[in-house]
Amino acid sequence: MHGHTHGDPAVPFRLEEGEWISQVDGWYGKYIDYLKFTTNKGNYKEWGTPGGGGNTAFSVEGRINGFYGFAEGSLDGIGFFHPY
Helix, strand or coil: CCCCCCCCCCCCCCCCCCCCEEEEEEEECCCEEEEEEEECCCCEEEEECCCCCCCEEEEEEEEECEEEEEECCCEEEEEEECCC
8 A cells, every 4th residue: 555554454354254345445546545345244444545636536346256456565556356
C-alpha cells in the first residue's frame, strides 16, 4: 500500500466456513492507496487511506475467487478473479 496505514497488516483476514469476499473497494492514483475487502457476511478489512488528490475510486462486486497484483515498493496494480 502507498500512503498512510489503516488497519494492522499483521492481523490476518480470516474467512469463516461459507464466507467469501463479495466486494472490493479501493482508491488509486499512481499507486493503490486504499483497499477494503467485504464479505457476504458483512465482515471487512481495510488497508491504506481512502481519498487524496487526483485519486480515483473503484469497486468490484460479486464473489471474488482470487486476486493478483504487482508491486515495486508500493502496490502498483491489482486484479480479481470472479466467476461469470
